[in-house]
Amino acid sequence: MVALEKVGHLSAPHRVLLAVQYAADSDIGSLRTLTTLRHADDDVDVDVETTLRILLTFLPESAEPSTYVEFLDELARGSRTPGHDRGTLDLSPVEHLSSSQARKKRRTLQLVPLAHALYRCDTELDALTHFLVHRAHRIDAQTGLLDLVPQLLVPFLHRSEFLRTWFISTVLPLLRLGYEYYPQAPQAPQPPTPSLDEFARLKGRRAIEVLLANLGQAHRVPAAREHAARDLRGVFGPWVCGASERKRRKLSSDGRRASVSEPPQQEQEQEQEQEQEQDDWECLFDWLVRKSRTDLPLVSAAITEWDGPEDLDLGGFDEGRVYVDDDARRRLELRYAQTALVCLYLVDSSSVESLQTAHGLLARLADLLGLEPPPYLNVSVDELPSYDLTDFALTDVSPSALQGEQISRPDNALTRPGPSTVRLLELFLFSTCILTSLQHPLSIREVVRIYLRNDAVEQTNLLHNVVHALASAGKKDDEQWETIRSQLLWLWNWGSSVSQGDRHAQGLFGHVHGKTLEMEFLKGLLESSRYPLAARIYIQARPGQPPLPLPAVEKVVLEAAMEQYDNATNGNRTRGGMKRAFDIVSAFKPHFARSRRFQRIQALLSATHAMSFYSLKLTHGRPFQPVDIRASADPLSLITKLLSQNLNSYTHLDDLVSIGQNLAVATPSTLMENQDDTAHPDSVTLEKKRAAAERRVIGMTVEAALQEDDFETAYSYVVNRLTPHSPSPNASPAASASSKRFSFGSYDSNREEDDGEDISWRAALQAGRHRSSPHSSTWGQTSAIARPDLRRLEQRMELLSQALLLAPPRHLEEVLAVWQECETEMTSLLAKEEEVEEQFNDAADRRLPGAFANDTIAIQPRREVGRGAAEEAPMGLFDVARGAAAAFSKTAFPLRGNSRNVSGTESQDTAHDRGQISTDLSDSGSTGGGTDDRVRRRDMVANAVTGGLASGIGWVIGANPAPNRGRE
Numbered sequence: 001m002v003a004l005e006k007v008g009h010l011s012a013p014h015r016v017l018l019a020v021q022y023a024a025d026s027d028i029g030s031l032r033t034l035t036t037l038r039h040a041d042d043d044v045d046v047d048v049e050t051t052l053r054i055l056l057t058f059l060p061e062s063a064e065p066s067t068y069v070e071f072l073d074e075l076a077r078g079s080r081t082p083g084h085d086r087g088t089l090d091l092s093p094v095e096h097l098s099s100s101q102a103r104k105k106r107r108t109l110q111l112v113p114l115a116h117a118l119y120r121c122d123t124e125l126d127a128l129t130h131f132l133v134h135r136a137h138r139i140d141a142q143t144g145l146l147d148l149v150p151q152l153l154v155p156f157l158h159r160s161e162f163l164r165t166w167f168i169s170t171v172l173p174l175l176r177l178g179y180e181y182y183p184q185a186p187q188a189p190q191p192p193t194p195s196l197d198e199f200a201r202l203k204g205r206r207a208i209e210v211l212l213a214n215l216g217q218a219h220r221v222p223a224a225r226e227h228a229a230r231d232l233r234g235v236f237g238p239w240v241c242g243a244s245e246r247k248r249r250k251l252s253s254d255g256r257r258a259s260v261s262e263p264p265q266q267e268q269e270q271e272q273e274q275e276q277e278q279d280d281w282e283c284l285f286d287w288l289v290r291k292s293r294t295d296l297p298l299v300s301a302a303i304t305e306w307d308g309p310e311d312l313d314l315g316g317f318d319e320g321r322v323y324v325d326d327d328a329r330r331r332l333e334l335r336y337a338q339t340a341l342v343c344l345y346l347v348d349s350s351s352v353e354s355l356q357t358a359h360g361l362l363a364r365l366a367d368l369l370g371l372e373p374p375p376y377l378n379v380s381v382d383e384l385p386s387y388d389l390t391d392f393a394l395t396d397v398s399p400s401a402l403q404g405e406q407i408s409r410p411d412n413a414l415t416r417p418g419p420s421t422v423r424l425l426e427l428f429l430f431s432t433c434i435l436t437s438l439q440h441p442l443s444i445r446e447v448v449r450i451y452l453r454n455d456a457v458e459q460t461n462l463l464h465n466v467v468h469a470l471a472s473a474g475k476k477d478d479e480q481w482e483t484i485r486s487q488l489l490w491l492w493n494w495g496s497s498v499s500q501g502d503r504h505a506q507g508l509f510g511h512v513h514g515k516t517l518e519m520e521f522l523k524g525l526l527e528s529s530r531y532p533l534a535a536r537i538y539i540q541a542r543p544g545q546p547p548l549p550l551p552a553v554e555k556v557v558l559e560a561a562m563e564q565y566d567n568a569t570n571g572n573r574t575r576g577g578m579k580r581a582f583d584i585v586s587a588f589k590p591h592f593a594r595s596r597r598f599q600r601i602q603a604l605l606s607a608t609h610a611m612s613f614y615s616l617k618l619t620h621g622r623p624f625q626p627v628d629i630r631a632s633a634d635p636l637s638l639i640t641k642l643l644s645q646n647l648n649s650y651t652h653l654d655d656l657v658s659i660g661q662n663l664a665v666a667t668p669s670t671l672m673e674n675q676d677d678t679a680h681p682d683s684v685t686l687e688k689k690r691a692a693a694e695r696r697v698i699g700m701t702v703e704a705a706l707q708e709d710d711f712e713t714a715y716s717y718v719v720n721r722l723t724p725h726s727p728s729p730n731a732s733p734a735a736s737a738s739s740k741r742f743s744f745g746s747y748d749s750n751r752e753e754d755d756g757e758d759i760s761w762r763a764a765l766q767a768g769r770h771r772s773s774p775h776s777s778t779w780g781q782t783s784a785i786a787r788p789d790l791r792r793l794e795q796r797m798e799l800l801s802q803a804l805l806l807a808p809p810r811h812l813e814e815v816l817a818v819w820q821e822c823e824t825e826m827t828s829l830l831a832k833e834e835e836v837e838e839q840f841n842d843a844a845d846r847r848l849p850g851a852f853a854n855d856t857i858a859i860q861p862r863r864e865v866g867r868g869a870a871e872e873a874p875m876g877l878f879d880v881a882r883g884a885a886a887a888f889s890k891t892a893f894p895l896r897g898n899s900r901n902v903s904g905t906e907s908q909d910t911a912h913d914r915g916q917i918s919t920d921l922s923d924s925g926s927t928g929g930g931t932d933d934r935v936r937r938r939d940m941v942a943n944a945v946t947g948g949l950a951s952g953i954g955w956v957i958g959a960n961p962a963p964n965r966g967r968e
Contacts, residue, residue, distance in 0.1 A: 012046075013102035014094045016054070019046050020109065021093040023058040028068045030089055031055075035075075048075050052131040053111040061135075061142040065152035076128045076159065118200055122162065129160045136171065140196035146171070147179055149196075157317065162245065168317050169242025173211060173235045174199050181231065182214050191217075203246055204279065208287045211235050215298060216291075225298045229305030236284060237312030241323040243280040281309070281332055285339040289408060292343035296354060299343050300361040308336040308368075333368070335410070337417040340365045342407050344425055345414065345448060350441035355433050358444060362429060366422055374426045377433050381486040384434075385426055386495025392420045395501045399452045402445065414448075427494050431508045434487050439473055440466045447508060454503075456511035460520075463488070463509055467520050471527035478533045485521055485537075492517055518547045519556050526560040529580070531587035539591050557588045558597055562672055565605070566627040571612030573605055578612075578626060581605065600666045604629070607662035610655060611638070614646045630668040636660050639697055643704035650704035651713065653721070657694045664693035698722055699759035706770045714767045715795050718802065722760040761806035761815070768799035769818050790829055797822045 010018070015034065022031035031054075035046050046054075052075065055068065094102065114130040115122070116137055122130075136149040149171050157164045178184060178193035191213045194202070202210055209216075212235070215228055292299040309324050309332040324332065340361060347358050355377065363373045375383055397413050400406055407415060414421060432447050440462075442450075450458060470476070470484060492512065493505035503510035509517060518538070525534040538546065538553045548556075561584040568577030585601055592598050608626045616624035616638070629635045639660060643649050649656070665686060698721045705714040772792060800819045807815050 010091070010094070011099050011102055013099070013106035014097065015046050016050065016106050016109070017094045017097070017102055018089075018091065019051065019054050020058050023054045024060075026060055026063050026067070028071055032071050032074070033089060048078075049114065049127050050111070051075060052114055052127055056114065056131055056134055056138070057110070057112045061139045062145065062148075065148055069152065069155050072128065072131075073155065076126075076156070118197075125160070125162060128156065129163050132156055132163060133166060137196050137200070144195075146175060146196065150175065154317075164317065164321075165242055165245055165323075168238045168314050169240070169245070170196070170200050172315055172317065173239045176234050176238075177211075177214070181227065181235070205283045205286065207239065207280070208236070208283045211239055212287065215302075222297075225295075225301045228298055228302035232284075232302055232306045233311055234313040234315075238314050240280050240284070241312070241314065241318075247279075281335065285335055285408070288339050289342050289346065292346055293348065296343070296347060296349070296361075297357050300357045300364075303336075303340050303343075303361060304364045308333055334417050337365060337368050338408070338410070338412075338415050340368070341415040341417065341421060341425060344429070344444060345402060345407060347444040348446075350432070350436065350443045350446075352436065354443070355429070355436065358429055362422070362426060369417060369419070369422060371419055371422055374429070377430070381483060381490060384430055384490050384495060385423070387423045387427065388496055388498055389420070389424060389494075389506055390498055390500060392424060394424075394452075397452055399449055401452070402448060427507075431491055431494075434491060435466065438466050438484065438487065439469050451508055451510075454511055459509050459512050460516060463512055463517060463520050464523075467524035468527070471524040476528065478530065481525060481528075481530055481533060484524075488517060488521060515548060515552065519552060522548065522553065522556045523560055526557065526584055529583065531584065535588065535591060539588075554588075554592055554595060554597070557584060557592075558601060559672065561585050561601060562630075565608075566630060568626045569623075571608040571624070571626050573609040573612075578605070578608065597671070600671055603662040604666035604668055604671065607635075607659045607666065610659045610662075611642065614642050614649060616642050616645055629663070630671070633669060635663040635666075635668055636693060636696060640700050640703075643700055644707070648708070650701040650708070650710070653698065653701055653717065656701060657697050660693040660697035661690040664689045695722060695759050699763040702763040702767055706767060709773055711767070711770055711772045711792070711795075714763075714770070715799065718760075718764050718767050718799055722763055722802070758808075761803045761811070764799045764803035764806065765815055765818065768796045768803060768822070770796070787829075787833070790826075790833075793822060793826055793829065797826070 019031055019034055022028075022034060031051075035051055052072075055072075059068065097105070112134070113120075114127050114134060115125075116130070116134040119125070119130065119133060132153055135152060139148050139152070140146045150167075153163065153167050153171065157167060174193065174196060182193070184193060194210055199210070212231060215224060215231055217224055288299050288302065309329045312323070314323075344358055344361060344365075347354055359374065359377050366373050375385060393413070401412055401414050406412060410416070414424070428444055428447050428451070432442055432444050435442050435447070450462065466488070476484075488509075490507065492507045492509040492514065493499075494507040496506055499505050499510065504513050522534055522538055525531075525537075538548050539550070541547060561581045564577040564581040564584065566577075568581065570576055571578060573579055573582040582605055585598065585605065589598055589602075608629060611624070611629075618624055618628060618641070624638070629638065632638060639656060643656075698717050702714045702717050702722075705711075705717070797819065800815060800822060803815045804812065804819070
């Protein structure tokens, strides 16, 4: 140690080197004493800037700031007060150095500049401020002991507003993140705290991500949501206070880099600075919006507990200073409220928890704007909110208002803070809540999109899906369904009777007509089998303003019945869809007793139920389903398949006829076409349709019987059930006459054939053409008759005679060809029978007692052929032609078969000729033989053919046919 007087003789380089040594040794006392001594020449000393640079460069960063804060304060004030120990100084580090050596070492010293690289543009700052900021960065960078920085800076905050703002906006948030709010613990899940250098460089969105990074872990640690408001208040709040300084620093730096020759660019940047004054706040609002998509509870907790721009925790270091003026605060409060609105519009979750969170956020938003809070979510239908939105021009808002950056624009009509927008969002929220209670959850965002798209089809489909889901779910009582109807009506009009533009109401279903809504709800009641409730609401309603007109109710009921019918897999009306369709029709039939459609549906159900007792498969082995009847253009054709797939089913004639008549009456393919009752057929037409269907079904059964070689059944059906139509008593005489006879002259070959008659003659022809197998079971049924082959042939000719009566003229040749074959066969059989009989008689005569075998057998005269032989002889076409000529000579052709009952005005010869032509095939074998009044089949055939021939000849010679006097 040496006396202080020796120090005064040291050169400036020696003093600097000595100060460096004291700083490196953290000997602040000696350094303080050294800086107070002046050189002997009094022209040089260790100035303040050099001293601060020495401290910044060589004083260990781990040194306690309390040891040199007082010294720094003296340097800042310019006080040259030596320390308490002024006795001696240790000069040994430099006393052995010569002046040249000292100067050389002084030149090699690398002293750190006072201004940190981030703040070199802040030229207006004093040396101490630069030192303190730079020292804080070095302490954190070298030691990581950021908690030492407040001890260094706080004593000097009163000296510089820049230092105060920098400490509040840069050091304080970092201290709270790393030491107070989220202290770093081993294996801690939170993200690491950035260094002071890194943090000071952060700006914009990146800075917000770092500041609130711990809140980003809230989805993994739900308890972190409790700190959302605290972090906004105590981390973001202080940081945002340095926004102006950061912008000023950025603009100053850009200004130095900009060319002097580009003043317009500088002016533009200054304008952008003014326009983007709240960039840091906008970054926060943007973070809240983005975070609401993934963690709405976090954002809701933050907004609920944080009051926005006026709620900043600066730790008391601000000392009453205002960092957000009143104008900016009002703007930011509106943007804060708009952010809450945007977050609600972006809710994509439809869970109950999300709705409850959104409701809490909406209540907070109403509180921020000074509005009445919304009602609770579990209120009754009568207490749901109802507002008049006529002053809100929603018709001008498009779905694009919810897209991207558009939703956060200050001029967005949906998110501009105000009473109307909050009330509208309240209606959207409760619409979402009701849809969730109706088992069709949607998010708020989806509901808003549906509303803004103004698509009537989309809204109708949504309504249909909601009602269908309710009807398909568990059973509900009448009270629950009435509540559902009230909720649907609220969704339609939001409790208001006003509407805008082309909307029918102002609600979510506003583009759906009220009648359509009621019809969909009625369908839901029918689908859930609430028939009495449906009748009470829509049929037994008060006559003033019924929800639906009766025709609309009838249409919905029938469509519901047909939907169940079409979806049925079995035709039995006691099961599945058929049962539900039958129940619907039965429940509403008393209310629509005169409805033709109800009658047709009942006929369809009856036919389908009857068909269910038969096995029926369609193409590719697919089982028959009721919908196949409605899909078929000719439902009666299904009976043909039924007969072919069910053995002996043709014997159930009455059942099959009933099925066919019901199908004909129902006309399934046109059942649900838009026609009023006046377009439906009257009773006379219906009877004709039933008769035609009956004849067609009988024809099918005849064909089926013949395919199964049951000729007797086919014969019975043709003879007993397909007889020619008797004339109507109300028919005109001309019509009656034409229906009694078939002639070429009276038949218009250009008109359509009658379906019933066409089926009748074709069935008779088919049966008459059939040749039974000798092994047929029905062949033995005629064993009691001497000649079953003659009996069968007689039956065939009887059927062919009926076919001749019913067939149109252009088909007579086909029938006559078959008739001729039968006649040839009959002639052959009769000839054989006669030959056998003569042989038998001759043999019997030879075996008489007393006869002589060698006697010559006398040739007996031929037996006189009497009436019976004439009647048994077959009638050929020549006889038919002869009868035709005779008939033409008389100009009248009686059709009655009994020659004994002819008119007294006719001559005996004419009667004899007619009797020769009209003879019976077999008096003993005919099923109808034995009576004189029977119309013989051969007479009918003869009269039909001769009548046609005569009329044809008369047409050739130009004669007028005489009135038919003989047939009644």
